[in-house]
Amino acid sequence: MLLSRKLAALATGRGTKWAILLVWIAIVIVAVPFAGKLQDAVEDGSTADLPRGAQSTRVEELTPRFPGGDAAPGLVAYVRDSGITPADRARAEADRRALASVASGPIAPPAASRDGRALMLNVPLVDDGDLSEHAEKIRDRVQENAPPGLQIRLTGRAGEALDVGDAFEKLDKLLLIITIALVTGVLLVTYRSPVLWLLPLVGAAVSLQVSNAVVYLLAEHADLYIAKGMSAILNALVFGVTTDYALLLLARYREELRRHADRHEAMRVALRRAAAPVVASAATVCLGLLCLLAATMGFNYALGPIGAIGVLGGLAVVMSLLPALLVILGRWIFWPRIPRFGDTPPARGGVWDRIGRRVAARPRLVWLAGTAVLAALAAGALGVDTGLDREHFLTSTPGSTVGERLLHEHYSGDQTRPVRVVSEKPVTAALRAVPGVARVGRPERSLDGRLTRTDVILTAPPDSEAAKDTVRNIRAAVPDADVGAGAASELDKADAQAHDRRVVIPLVLGVVLLILMVLLRALVAPLLVIATVVASYFAALGASWLLFRYAFGFPALDTQLALMGFLFMVALGVDYNLFLVSRIREEVALSDHRTGVLRGLGLTGGVISSAGLVLASTFGVLGVMPLTMMVQIGVLVALGVLLDTFLVRSIIVPALALDAGRLFWWPGVLSQRTPRHVRPPEPAHN
Known part of the structure; x- marks a missing residue:
């Protein structure tokens, strides 16, 4: 309390307010150049994106010890349904010679398929930050003046990197523009003022610049991993939480301006009263995100500190x-x-006064009916399929996927993503005996001569369950070896996601519950709030799955969605309930329980609804991204926030509070006494 008073006095003092402004101007001037470099720190591929400690990760870490270990294959498929002609062979040979300047090593002659209808050219490239640029040169060369009837596609790791790079090109700026436009629209409707809406927007922009600068510096100097798509999540999170906190502060400031002649005093009071729920909200989201540090999946692990930085910047x-x-x-x-x-x-x-009176008329019937609606929506998740294949990694079918199909049709096994086995001695014989293995490559010795690497082509596609079963059998057959890449990486990622769900979700629930207990000084209210937020998550998951399956045409949910969706839904969804219930607690302390609940709903209804619309909009923008995982996260969180804002927070939670009576605050002091000092009723504004 003393700290919040000092901070309030510093930010609102007649002289110190100018000092605060000058300090922030200096911070922005320093931050902007670094923030503009954030995209340069995004990595196309890294062992950091793989599960920590997994066999596939160790294989990637050992790869540089082998000749050409830093190479990424750029596989070019030449397919003619009527059969490859001499002219087609000459074209492939001409491409091989022309691409020698791009390749990181010798290019072997084109390999013909057994059915005589395909050729495959393997162009080795350096797997670094310029991989997509090198892949683009290959694609431009091989598709230039392609002979009629000859399909030419680039696939392999280089082709995948190019497709992802094309999909994300200039997308971050477009997403930011759309986000600003949506937030501006909500703020204009909320305030109906030609100028007030600018302040939350300016605050969000400053928060984003500072957060981006800090993330970039950590990536450059502390090896923080930034994957494609993380900056989009950071944009949505920073704009959402900063605008939400600004809306809450503005609402309290407007109230206090009516009570105080001096605007400095009005802001000091508003800031002190808004500090507890805002800081608690930021702590909830930050600590929830930092629970991802217990994750093994690289993307999950790295997102925790990046998201927390954004929230702290907004705060x-x-x-x-x-x-x-x-x-x-x-x-x-x-x-x-x-x-x-x-x-x-x-x-x-x-x-919101009218809603409150109707809820108060029959609170038990209201929360039971609301829970039934959530249960009906959650039923949509029954039979949900998880695990997207490579074909649906992007929302449109990329060229590398088409090339992968062509090679799979004309060559035995999967040529684009072989499994790699690293061992101290050759294990060729054991590998050939494993069912599901189509071909075992020639063993390759490491540069120091201590290790052997063997490429294994499987009969099944890497994304299939059959391929994962084959990897399990390979690991059983060669227990002293490390098995990675291809289907082995997919298996390790799936196992890591399952581990992260088991570990992180209980941690998040525990952290959020503790924060609510400290803020509300009760046990029943936090438990009920947590239960409603979890229920809204499953309802949003069910509704989202129906949309994904029948409107978007996605065959499954990404394996990361359950964890990411739960994290954002619980951490962010609790925010609005926290704003509501903390204000209800404040009002109950000055009046009777029923009056306090209705006043809390009436006083916070408008601002929290606006905040929910802002947050839903910022995450909904992710729906225009080309990455299926991001689309699914955006839709799920947006639906969940809307459900939580307009059903859970505005109807179910007040109904539960009214039905529970003072037991809602058990075992806190509000459950045991009637307040001594009752403030005269004041009309609520909406």
């Missing part, structure tokens, strides 16, 4: 820069609805 801006700006600009910033000292708040009878 710092809303608790310091925004109050200073509001006090500097004065009351006119609310024009045309300027709150004056002594003004009477708008009369009761707004939408």
